[in-house]
Amino acid sequence: MTTIAMQVNGKEVTADVEDRTLLVQYIRESLGLTGTHVGCDTSQCGACVVHVDGKAVKSCTMLAAQAAGKTITTIEGIADGDTLDPIQVAFHENHGLQCGFCTPGMIMATKDMIARHGTDLDEKTIRSELEGNICRCTGYHNIVKSIQAAASAMAAAE
Amino acid sequence: MGAEGLGARVLRKEDKRFITGRGRYTDDYDLKDTTYAAFVRSPHAHARIKNIDVSAAEAAPGVVAVLTGSQLTDDKIGGMICGWMVHSKDGSPMNAGAHPAIAVDIVKHVGDQVAVVIAETNGQARDAAELVEVDYEELPAVVNLKAAVKDGAPQLHPEAANNISFDWAIGEKDATEAAFAAAANVVSMDITNNRLVPNPMEPRVAIGSYDPAEEHYTLYNTSQNPHLARLILSAFVGVAPEHKLRVIAPDVGGGFGSKIFVYPEETVCLWASKRIGGRPVKWTSDRTEAFLVDAHGRDHVTEAEMALDENNKITGLRVHTLANIGAYMSTFSSAVPTYLHATLLSGQYNIPNIYAEIDAVYTNTSPVDAYRGAGRPEATYVVERLMETAARQLGISPVELRRTNFITEFPHQTPVIMAYDAGDYEASLSAALSASDYDAFETRREEARSRGKLRGIGLSCYIEACGIAPSAAVGSLGAGVGLWESAEIRVNPVGTVEVLTGSHSHGQGHETTFAQLVNERLGIPIENVQIVHGDTDKVQFGMGTYGSRSGAVGMSAISKALDKIEAKTKKLAAHLLEASEADIVIEGGQVKVAGTDQALGFHEVALAAYTAHNMPEGMEPGLKEGAFYDPTNFTFPAGSYVCEVEVDPETGRTEIVQFVAADDFGTIINPMIVDGQVHGGLAQGIGQALLEGCVYDEDTGQLITASFMDYTMPRADDLPNFQVSTTKTECPGNPLGMKGCGEAGAIGSPPAVINAITDAIGNNNLSMPATPLKVWQALQQTSAAAE
Structure with missing residues (x-):
């Protein structure tokens, strides 16, 4: 067992975890933040993307112990009270989700994508950046549209 | 068309919980005292089980029980069933072999269940499963x-x-x-x-929970049809009596068919919960298991x-x-x-x-x-x-x-059972040809050639049959169930509405579209409508969601129940307003006497129904109606798809440069959702045509493509933007004129893609998935033949 402490969605948390506990297991099972999902066992699908110190990370690729001392943001932590993040709004307004299972990972990956590339995103960049996130419902068409809309909204707000 | 009624592009009511991480999928349920199940699965494609030694596993930390197929048999739990009887040409019934939930003597595919370990944690269950020693004689x-x-x-x-x-x-x-x-x-x-693996993004999960005091079972599972699961688990598998089994399918992360079926793991979790004295037993599939055991x-x-x-x-x-x-x-x-x-x-x-x-x-x-x-x-x-x-x-x-x-005249009887009721195939073909600028294709082919690319165009005109009904007809063809749907409308005393439906939403947006129908009929805002589904304790019965049936069949049942609500509302309002029932109309949330300024709010009539202070003679209090709807025929969505590709002759890589879909789905409730359904279907069809293929080793029977690293799921950069549109002939067989849209994209697109590639490369000998290797090899054949 290892004792770990980290900040998750602005709160300090501490726990004793088995050494082999993955970050995603810790987030889902110990913290009860079930918005982060597990869709595969080979780090391909991206349903488990969270931010670790502001960068998108597949939380199935990291031990909880490796996240000790770091700042974690999950899908539950990006809205400001009742005010949704512009990316959340864009996914809703552009029908960028169907079953919703990949959605938290898509939104967290998008947030990182826009942070790295800026709001001037073309379709080719978006599609290429989504390599690590699989959706089986939407055919990506409306996800791409959602990301473009989010980037535009964020550019307009700047 | 009102702002929230039929045909309106209404944003989805269900989105908020999903975009904020507050969806509740089966794995998110954490019942008190839960134990965790890990299955011991066969590593062989075919083998005789000579012995199973569970002693080391039983002694492992945290293990609550290790159960095998012989114990399942001892407890008289039946096997899995196939629910549709098909007869051979000679009239004999199909030869369905036994399908035990846990294999007893012989395993028949890699991944077949051999034993289950129940432990305090998922990790302990998986560790102990490794310790179960199975002595196999390979066959x-x-x-x-x-x-x-x-x-x-x-x-x-x-x-x-x-x-x-x-x-x-x-x-x-x-x-x-x-x-x-x-x-x-x-x-x-x-x-x-080619064989495909459905791969909804949410893997299957089952939580079985037995209450010894009530002798009652609850199953939480990832199902497209919880009532069907309850029926099969009680009437055929015999794991629990139907009135003592509640099945809950909460938010479900996609299905695509693979979550229709009743699988061994659900049976085992329910049975095991009773065996261990009533603690819940939870099994969460990992992706490798999904590849091995999902249908x-x-x-x-x-x-x-x-x-x-x-x-x-x-x-x-x-x-x-x-x-x-x-x-x-x-x-x-x-x-x-x-x-x-x-x-x-x-x-x-x-x-x-x-x-x-x-x-x-x-x-x-x-x-x-x-x-x-x-x-x-x-x-x-x-x-x-x-x-x-x-x-x-x-x-x-x-x-x-x-x-x-x-076919240009309807109805049209084909020689293979189906009687097409309505359609205009020329209309969708013309729409697709026009949207794709088909006539100018040869110019584009020439232009591509100048860039060293081989451009091709392919067409596909599909038809499908949805609704899978009427029940008497499918019964005569061997179905073990009727394929109707049920609905119940509960109007609350304040005038808000609950719709209980036997359809199940796992991405299709029923919470929005079904509410749109209520808005259209009663004029109340969709935020005042709650759609209840996925729980056998709440909804009396239903046949679930598959075969694009929720619109044509599920909404027809809702429509029928709304007819009854409207009739009673009018009758009561006529009494309250001292008007003739024939003069009452329901519009914009008001119940009015036509041509006058006399009106009551719908909520006022609802309240009057519940206070029951002033009712017409003989009218029962309350405002709640149910309906069962059995269609008169299948529905027949149809359309035309045009795919345009460019093949790189050096690498064999295919790029889809244009994809046009023109579909006739009859009446459309929400075009935004319909477009989304088509996009998703197209992605799966294009996936089949270009990327996806399930491969077994011919000698060992091992599944070679058992992960997302080996089985190519379509990614965003594999797909184009889709140009989708609809034409319309109403379906005469149901009250709303709906045909269904969930599967069209996956049905129509594979031949369009392969027709386009074979056109580009000048070789018709190409199988799916048309990987770069296969396309390149076909190109070598073309050039060899030309020499």
Whole structure:
């Protein structure tokens, strides 16, 4: 067992975890933040993307112990009270989700994508950046549209 | 059309919980004192179990129990069933071999359940599962369809000689043979429809919970049809009596067919919870398990021939298909290659003679059952590949060949059961050709050639049959259930509405579209409408969601229940307003006397129904109505797709540069959601055509493509933006005129893609998935033939 402490969605948390506990297991099972999902066992699908110190990370690729001392943001932590993040709004307004299972990972990956590339995103960049996130419902068409809309909204707000 | 009524592009009510991470999927449920199940699965495709030693596992930390198939048998728990009886040509019933929830003597595919370990944590259960020692005697295995039916092939079930569960036929054999004998031209093809893995993003989960005091079971599971699961688990598997079993399918992360079926793990979790004294037992599939044990789709090998007369009219179609059903017959596996496949072989065309033979074949592979489209993609692929090939052989335009043979008068009775009720195939074809600028294609081909690219165009005109009904008809064809749907409308005293539906939403947006129907009829805002589904304690019965049936069948039931609500509302309002019932209209949330300013709010009438202070003579208090709706026929969505590709001759890589879909879905409730359904279907169909293919090792029966690293799921950069549009002929068979849109994209797109690639490379010999390697090899054949 290892004792770990980290900040998750602005709160300090501490726990004793088995050494082999993955970050995603810790987030889902110990913290009860079930918005982060597990869709595969080979780090391909991206349903488990969270931010670790502001960068998108597949939380199935990291031990909880490796996240000790770091700042974690999950899908539950990006809205400001009742005010949704512009990316959340864009996914809703552009029908960028169907079953919703990949959605938290898509939104967290998008947030990182826009942070790295800026709001001037073309379709080719978006599609290429989504390599690590699989959706089986939407055919990506409306996800791409959602990301473009989010980037535009964020550019307009700047 | 109101802002929230039928036809309005209303944003989804259900989105908020999903975009904020507050969806509640089965794995998110954490019941008190839960134990965790890990299955010991066969590493062999075919083997005899000589001994199972569980002692080391039982002694491992945290282990609560280790259970095997013999204990399941001791407790008289039955096996999994196939719910659709199909008869062979000679009239004999299909030979369905036993399908125990945990294998007892012989394992029949890699991943077959051998034992289950229940422990305090998931990690402990998995650790201990590694300690279960199974002594296997390996048996020869067969995974290839053609090899499986040969004499001397390894046999899976003693009931099924040559591994054939049934050899079924449809159509008139002699008349079809006569048509071929008289034909001016015959086109023949060998066609393989590749095996696919459905892969909804949420893996399956089951939580079984037994309450010893009440002798009551609860199952939380990832199901498209919780009531069907309850029925099968109680009436056939016998794990719990129906009135003592509650099945809850909460938010479900996609299904695509694979979550229709009743699987062994659900049975085992319910049974195991009782065995261990009532603590909940939770099993969460990992992705590798999903590849190994979720039912797969497609996997047909077909010989197909089309006969044409001198005017290029099709006079006959002859098909012989070997359909892989895997190691066991899954819930609807018998219906897919027969009644959902061969009955669609007429396509959009007037074909006077059709004869199809379907052999359902056991192999040492995962069970095969319905996957998005279920039989209809296979039929469309056969018909539309034949059409394109015939046009090439005859040297005529593929558009003209289709137009020459289109059905133009309705109703139209095909020679293979289906009676098409309505359609306008020319309308969708014209829309697709126009949107794709089909006529100017040769200019684009030339331009691509100047860049060193081979450009091709391919067409597909599909038909599908949705709704799968009426119940009496499917019953006569062997279905074990009726395929109606139920609904209940509960108007609350304050005038808000709950709709209880037997349909199940796992991405389709029912919470929005079903509320739109209530808005259209009662004029109340959709935020005042709650859709309740997915819980057998709340909804009395229902048949679930698959086969694009929730609109045409599920909403028809809601519509019928709303008829009754409206009737009672009018009657009560007439009494309260002292007006004639015939003069009452419901508009914009008001119940009015037409042509006057007399009106009551709908909520006022609702309240009056519950206070019951002033009711017409004989009227019961309350405002709640239910309905069961059984359709009069299948519905027949149809459309035309045009795919345009560019192939890089150096690498064989295909890029889809344009994809146009023109669909006729009848009445549309929410075009935003319909477009999304088409996009998703197209992605799965294009995935089948270009990327996805399930591969078993022919010698060992090992599944080689058992992860997302080995099985190519379509990614965003594999797909284009889609140009989708709709044309409309209303379905005369249901009150809303709806046809269904969930599967069209996956049905119509594969032949369009392959027709486009084969056009580009000038070689018709290409199978799915058309990987760069295969396309490159086909190009080498083309150039070798040219030399």
